Amino acid sequence: MKKVITIIIVIVVALGAIAYVLTNNKKKNEAKTAFIAEGGGAVAVRVATVEKKVVDLDFSANGNFIANQDLDFLSENAGRVSAVYVDEGATVRKGQVLARIDAEIINTDRETAEATYQNALKDEARYKSAFQTGGVTQQQLDQAVLATQNARLRLQASQRKVSDANIKSPINGVVNKRYIEVGAFVTAQGTRLFELVDVSKLKLKVNVNESQVANLKIGDRIDIKSSVFPNERFSGKVSFIAAKADETLNFPIEIEVFNNTNNSLKAGMYGTAIFNFPGQAPGILVPRTSFVGSVSSNQVFVFDGATKTSKLRKVVAGRILGESVEILDGLKEGEMVITSGQINLTDGSAVSVVN
Known part of the structure; x- marks a missing residue:
């Protein structure tokens, strides 16, 4: 019995909803019919006067x-931190030393590279002297010169590492975070040292x-x-x-x-x-709804008060400013553009302006 009552209630509610929708649609249709009837047989339209207004662009x-600049400063050399000279919140300048890496191993590598370079210079000098007397070939001399060049490059790289043992700030800024302490070991793969902002x-x-x-x-x-x-x-x-x-x-x-x-x-x-933009010269503005279809169509209907008809007009639209559109060419101040009812219009249609 309860199930039957529930079904009846559901049916009654559904029928009530349907009746409400039908009544609402009937009212809308009556309103549209009344709107058209106001035109007395002509197409009922609404219009707006073309005006010149100052455009406020502010x-x-x-x-x-x-x-x-916001960067995580990373290590470039492996080693143990021997000193930290700044703390979080410190203001630093570009080139300022922030910390130092123990350079014992780095110095050893530099000394080895220096010795290798000096030996390469001596070998190159001997090969050049021997080449003058025919003791070595041109190829052997070229190899000695190449060995010297390679040794010099390795020395420069090791000297750069020694210089990088002093960790210097690459920018002016503030130490936002410090990730290292004295005694910590950093790697050459890029241990985070500082966050600089x-x-x-x-x-x-x-x-x-x-x-x-x-x-x-x-x-x-x-x-x-x-x-x-x-x-x-x-x-x-x-x-x-x-x-x-x-x-x-x-x-x-x-x-x-x-x-x-x-x-x-x-x-x-x-x-x-x-x-803020400088004062703009007054421009012709019309409602966005004046356009036939969309603004890109560049077509509007103008109301001809003498003949009570619509005239299709080609215009050049400018900027879209909210609900208004700037007209660069095609309309004059004081003319009246049709803002609603265009769907029922053609060029020369009889129209009746309604409020």
Whole structure:
């Protein structure tokens, strides 16, 4: 019995839903019929007056600051750390010694390379002297010269390793992390030594839409605000504009930001880019819905008040500015474009303007 009652309830609910949908569709059809009836036999349309307006292109975009340089400094030589001269938070300059690797083995290799090079020089001198008297062939002399060159290259490489025993900072920046201690052993395969971050300059990454990116170019000066420092003003310049939109149809851009003398801005903070553009000359704007089909069609219907008819007009569309479109050619200020009802129109159709 309960199952039968449940089935009846389900059927009643379904019939009620169907009745609601049919009633709602009937109301919509009646509204459309009433709209067309207002035209008195002509096609009922809505219109908008073509106006000249000043286009406000200013906008702002939020993003995150990232460090201009952020690198993990890796070891190049194997050895034991004999000294560490900086700690986390220390400000360092390019070329400053940060730590030192025990150079005993490295020095031994350099001394061996030096001795090999000196012997190669002596052998080359003897071969040259013997060649003058016919004691050796040209091939034997060439081999002696080649051996000298190879020995010199090995010596230079070993001297470089000795120099690299003093671990020097490759950039100006701050020691964000220190991964080594005195006595630790590092390998030549790249043990992490320090994380160095340069925040004297940062990059602010933001996304802009297609109408905004069209007005930007590399090198544009941009005002920057930080919510952490509301009373300070920072400046930057556009350093990168993506050539392709992302999956959200926005264009990533990067702004190079100059930090203040205290390096107050930190990587990871939020920032706002303020894009200000000089005053624009007034331009002709029409609603986006004026176009037949889409903006790319470059066709609109103009209402002819004298004959109460529609006239198909070819226009040249410019920028898309929200719900408005800039018209570069084809329309004059004061004309009236049809914004709805175009689907029922052809060139010369009788129309009736309704509110």
